[in-house]
Amino acid sequence: MQRRFPDLDAKRARLQAGGGQERIDKQHQQGKLSARERLALLYDPNSFIEFGLWATHRCAELAGKEFPGDGVVTGKGEVHGRPVFAFAQDFTVGGGAVGDRHAQKIVECLWAALKMGTPVVGFNDSGGARIQEGVEALSGYGKIFYHNVLLSGVVPQISVIVGPCAGGAVYSPALTDFIIMVDSTSHMFIAGPEVIRAATGEIISEEDLGGANAQAAIAGNVHFVARDEHEAVEVVKVLLSYLPQNNMEGPPDIPFEEPLPDDEALDWIVPEDPRQAYDVRDVITRLVDHTVFLEVQAVFAPNIVVGFGRMAGMVVGIVANQPAVMAGVLDINAADKAARFIRTCNVFNIPVVTLMDVPGFLPGVAQEHGGIIRHGAKMLFTYASITVPKVTVILRKAYGGAYLAMCSKDMGADSVLAWPTAEIAVMGPEGAVRVIYRKELEKASDPQALLQEKIEEYRQTHANPYRAAEAFYLDDVIRPSWTKRLVVERLGVLRGKRDLRPQKKHGNIPL
Amino acid sequence: MxxxxxxxxxxxxxxxxxxxxxxxxxxxxxxxxxxxxxxxTPARPSQAPTPAPASPAPGPSRPATGDANAIASPIAGTVQKVYVEVGKRVEAKSPAFLLDAMKMDTYIYAPRGGEVAEVLVGTGEAVQVGQVLMRYRPED
Known part of the structure; x- marks a missing residue:
């Protein structure tokens, strides 16, 4: 059958083909997908509406060159029935380089998301700025960054790095809420290996410098590492399932009618010997529904565990010290990781459940000179300033400043529960005894025996939850097996929480 | 419909x-x-339907040395036990050292399997953060 407007069909087909089949095949050979394939993975079938298919550059130096969509596909679609805006840079079109029209398309996508109160997902696969466009390209980046900041705290922004993302371009993802990288096909850095070699003489590969694992485990810039792009998009969908559409809504809680029986295994999870560790993730998976926990930044600062789960259907953010790694101490990286995550929860109205077993802040010259005071302060500042429901459970150690940094009652916890294994004190028994009985220990005929005797005495008087409970710093001392039920009850009570604060532009968090 | x-x-x-x-x-x-x-669809064995990225075994962050053949201590402490021996193989994720750090037992696990070329610390020795504890024989 003959169709009318054959020219239009041909033009549309050419634009939709991006840089052409040959270049798309090349993407596939590298384990990458095309921009449109990425959006197809993200969106429910037939839900995609494209903006700016016809838009292209207006650069005189590039006159005559065709850049379908100006190297980026933008639009709106649905993810499990919920509207989500997205843009996907098209590496097959001029290397996905950013020119002024390309940037305009992204900015208009961000604006639309802001107006509709809808999350935005960005797929970054770009060689960088389109050099021929000069300052216009730079201005494009600037406008994208500005809008990323404008949207921050209003709608969730998720960045997926699916190719190169270097130089100034890294700052768009860096300004968003979550970054997902794909192992071995994506790279992020400010200055690449060549520039570094010229500047400092250091020799390093792209992968070691800015590959997914380096960015996730060492730098801590990235929240998730996916094996391939399919998995990366799955992570986006799972992440969205915990987040509200915008800051005016609650997170997507789901109905939960099941009973919450006692979980006897929790009664046995903390070892008798205080020297021994346990994996706090075993506690977390017993508290969340169906053991489903989405750990965020799993490989960075693993001495603290953060992530999303549901408790009786309610979305919660969980922050937990990890005694199995570095004794669960708070250090610079752990403080940064936790503070960032807790603020993300607050912005999106997600209650925070804190599981405390912390021996203290990490001592050491590197930590002090690295600014542990400033970084640790972020945690204290964050817990005190967030207004979502906060429930803290003290599993074992709660020593000194770290006890306060992990959201004690005084730092704004709405409810604090403690297991009978809790030890709430200014410092651990041995350290405390050595300070209190320094003179006696020096004079003693058998200092070891005296030390042991005093440690035991200290344990009895300080290293337990009862003194703190009597002083009403704890709401209750509970059997660990009751934890889920009691935390859920308290979260239920806190649903209507209103936390009024003095008017200000914003607090001055130490950065 | x-x-x-x-x-x-x-x-x-x-x-x-x-x-x-x-x-x-x-x-x-x-x-x-x-x-x-x-x-x-990518060519990879299809199994786990849950897409959440696999959590790693609890372990320290990467060695601070940047040397792929070395295990560095993630924390300052005292060596309590050494489980590795020069010339013997160590399996990935098996304990290599036990440290006393922050008054707790802290295991240092081998990040990968390989032959032990050098063990640089002994029981009772104090170690600093970032200090190399052992080296693997380089793999070609």
Whole structure:
């Protein structure tokens, strides 16, 4: 059958083909997908509406060159029935380089998301700025960054790095809420290996410098590492399932009618010997529904565990010290990781459940000179300033400043529960005894025996939850097996929480 | 679209079901609203349906040395036990050292399997953060 407007069909087909089949095949050979394939993975079938298919550059130096969509596909679609805006840079079109029209398309996508109160997902696969466009390209980046900041705290922004993302371009993802990288096909850095070699003489590969694992485990810039792009998009969908559409809504809680029986295994999870560790993730998976926990930044600062789960259907953010790694101490990286995550929860109205077993802040010259005071302060500042429901459970150690940094009652916890294994004190028994009985220990005929005797005495008087409970710093001392039920009850009570604060532009968090 | 009535725990739910294959045929011919191709599936063994990235075994962050053949201490402490021996193989994720750090037992696990070329610390020795504890024989 003959169709009318054959020219239009041909033009549309050419634009939709991006840089052409040959270049798309090349993407596939590298384990990458095309921009449109990425959006197809993200969106429910037939839900995609494209903006700016016809838009292209207006650069005189590039006159005559065709850049379908100006190297980026933008639009709106649905993810499990919920509207989500997205843009996907098209590496097959001029290397996905950013020119002024390309940037305009992204900015208009961000604006639309802001107006509709809808999350935005960005797929970054770009060689960088389109050099021929000069300052216009730079201005494009600037406008994208500005809008990323404008949207921050209003709608969730998720960045997926699916190719190169270097130089100034890294700052768009860096300004968003979550970054997902794909192992071995994506790279992020400010200055690449060549520039570094010229500047400092250091020799390093792209992968070691800015590959997914380096960015996730060492730098801590990235929240998730996916094996391939399919998995990366799955992570986006799972992440969205915990987040509200915008800051005016609650997170997507789901109905939960099941009973919450006692979980006897929790009664046995903390070892008798205080020297021994346990994996706090075993506690977390017993508290969340169906053991489903989405750990965020799993490989960075693993001495603290953060992530999303549901408790009786309610979305919660969980922050937990990890005694199995570095004794669960708070250090610079752990403080940064936790503070960032807790603020993300607050912005999106997600209650925070804190599981405390912390021996203290990490001592050491590197930590002090690295600014542990400033970084640790972020945690204290964050817990005190967030207004979502906060429930803290003290599993074992709660020593000194770290006890306060992990959201004690005084730092704004709405409810604090403690297991009978809790030890709430200014410092651990041995350290405390050595300070209190320094003179006696020096004079003693058998200092070891005296030390042991005093440690035991200290344990009895300080290293337990009862003194703190009597002083009403704890709401209750509970059997660990009751934890889920009691935390859920308290979260239920806190649903209507209103936390009024003095008017200000914003607090001055130490950065 | 098909309408179905489902009963769960005596609760009756009316649901509409869109059969995608059928409906897609209806759509074909009109490449609007958006035209998105079907992406190729990657060649990898399909197993776990849960997409959340696998959590690693609890372990320290990467050695601070940047040397792939070295295990560095993630924390300052005192060596309590050494489980590795020069010339012997160590398996990935098995304990290599036990440290006393922050008055707790802290295991240092081997990040990968390989032959031990050098053990640089002994029981009772104090170690600093970032100090190399052992080296693997380099693999070619």
């Amino acid at each position: 098909k309408k179905l009535r489902i009963t769960v725990n005596n609760m009756v739910y009316d649901v509409s079901v869109q059969v995608l294959e059928d409906d897609e045929q209806v759509m074909s011919g009109t490449a609007y609203p958006g035209s998105l191709p079907v992406p190729p």
